[in-house]
Amino acid sequence: CEPDSVAVRADRARVRAVSLTPQFPSPSSPTSSSDRPFDWVDDVAAQRRRAGLDREVRVREADDESLDLASNDYLGLSAHPVVRRAAADAALRWGAGSTGSRLVTGTTALHRELEVELADACGVEAALVFSSGYAANLAAVTALTGPDTLIVSDRHDHASLIDGCRLARSRTVVVDHGSPTAVDAALAAHGGPAMVLTESVFSVDGDSAPLCKLHAVCRAHGAGLLVDDAHGLGVLSPGGALPALDLGGAGDVVATATLSKALGSQGGVVLGPRRVIEHLTQTARTFIFDTGLAPACAAAALAALRLVRAEPDRCDRVRRVAERLHGRLTSAGLTVSTPGAAVIGIPASSPTAAAEWAQACRQRGVVVGCFRPPSVPDEASRLRLTARADLTDAALDRAVDTIVATARQRRRPQEVLPGGSC
Numbered sequence: 001c002e003p004d005s006v007a008v009r010a011d012r013a014r015v016r017a018v019s020l021t022p023q024f025p026s027p028s029s030p031t032s033s034s035d036r037p038f039d040w041v042d043d044v045a046a047q048r049r050r051a052g053l054d055r056e057v058r059v060r061e062a063d064d065e066s067l068d069l070a071s072n073d074y075l076g077l078s079a080h081p082v083v084r085r086a087a088a089d090a091a092l093r094w095g096a097g098s099t100g101s102r103l104v105t106g107t108t109a110l111h112r113e114l115e116v117e118l119a120d121a122c123g124v125e126a127a128l129v130f131s132s133g134y135a136a137n138l139a140a141v142t143a144l145t146g147p148d149t150l151i152v153s154d155r156h157d158h159a160s161l162i163d164g165c166r167l168a169r170s171r172t173v174v175v176d177h178g179s180p181t182a183v184d185a186a187l188a189a190h191g192g193p194a195m196v197l198t199e200s201v202f203s204v205d206g207d208s209a210p211l212c213k214l215h216a217v218c219r220a221h222g223a224g225l226l227v228d229d230a231h232g233l234g235v236l237s238p239g240g241a242l243p244a245l246d247l248g249g250a251g252d253v254v255a256t257a258t259l260s261k262a263l264g265s266q267g268g269v270v271l272g273p274r275r276v277i278e279h280l281t282q283t284a285r286t287f288i289f290d291t292g293l294a295p296a297c298a299a300a301a302l303a304a305l306r307l308v309r310a311e312p313d314r315c316d317r318v319r320r321v322a323e324r325l326h327g328r329l330t331s332a333g334l335t336v337s338t339p340g341a342a343v344i345g346i347p348a349s350s351p352t353a354a355a356e357w358a359q360a361c362r363q364r365g366v367v368v369g370c371f372r373p374p375s376v377p378d379e380a381s382r383l384r385l386t387a388r389a390d391l392t393d394a395a396l397d398r399a400v401d402t403i404v405a406t407a408r409q410r411r412r413p414q415e416v417l418p419g420g421s422c
């Protein structure tokens with residue numbers, strides 16, 4: 001495939017996927033009704049409502065008894081007593097905030113300890129902790145590319161990688177999802193410095209990237225590979241915390257991850273060769289200009305990481321839960337994505353169908369994720385379920401019964417089923 005046409009085609013899909021602005025009024029097209037600034041947001045809101053894309057900020061109560069299949073607390077560690085205690089102790093010892101950017105006052109002994117243990121667990125030379133996985137991705141993409149670099153990005157890459165591409169001063173080619181062949185073609189046509197961006201487990205459908213093939217393609221072209229392991233860390237490897245790729249020692253792979261999913265805390269990390277991590281320390285804007293991660297979050301992530309390493313059963317359990325969930329939904333006749341780790345997508349026929357289906361589940365005490373544009377392309381609205389290691393079989397069966405029963409009640413919630421990764 002010819003990279004520029006790939007880029008144009010996929011860019012259109014991506015614009016649809018990540019931004020509503022082109023479809024709706026914007027500050028550059030003021031409405032006729034008024035010239036006051038910000039009036040245009042009312043028009044956007046009206047159009048968003050008409051398209052079934054309005055979102056609600058749901059307030060979670062501390063004593064909420066709903067069955068949760070929407071959070072990213074894959075190993076159930078965010079509420080683990082040891083993790084909570086570590087967070088509380090750190091807040092008492094160090095204060096509520098980190099007090100400054102990492103290069104000024106925002107690095108405590110906890111941050112350092114966490115970086116050393118993350119690097120060790122993931123089998124790489126070094127790690128650098130950020131205030132979020134989003135910030136880690138922005139850092140890795142922008143600091144490791146320059147004006148001559150070609151960035152090759154999978155069509156399903158997360159918004160934080162996409163925003164990294166937008167901030168980078170490089171040309172970005174967006175290629176077909178999960179296609180080493182498309183990556184190969186893009187790299188061959190460029191012939192210069194390049195970096196390929198992928199996720200180990202994609203966040204919406206939960207499918208895995210062909211990492212070994214991608215790595216081989218990158219090697220053949222001398223390109224770097226950046227793998228976002230947000231949904232793989234702590235879930236993919238039986239030993240616990242190793243990222244999906246066993247390629248870390250190779251020196252040409254950099255991984256990022258969030259501390260907010262399997263590790264039940266908050267924050268992000270970039271993992272890789274020491275010289276790369278040192279380069280990020282010196283140049284990454286989201287490291288230099290952002291306040292460091294709160295000590296309580298660093299301590300919680302560290303405690304969770306130690307639990308993950310000491311008790312690998314959690315990792316096995318979450319995978320078994322995902323498989324059971326997948327098996328039961330499939331036998332009930334629903335089309336669902338095959339889980340690469342803990343995430344399962346259930347396509348819905350429209351944004352409205354997805355929202356109504358999720359709402360019906362919620363009314364019966366089961367909370368599921370509902371993904372609509374701009375999180376997914378127009379035609380790919382879906383429910384998103386996450387397996388958790390602490391879900392009992394009985395809870396799982398109740399969740400499945402609810403999802404299936406509400407599907408039956410609804411008028412063809414899966415009328416239009418996209419193929420491909422689902």
Ligand code: PMP
Nearest residue numbers: 132133134158203230258260267
């Ligand atoms: N990458 C992926 C694939 C994600 O799913 C997320 C979180 N949704 C992030 C990065 C960002 O991580 P954080 O929430 O820690 O900012």
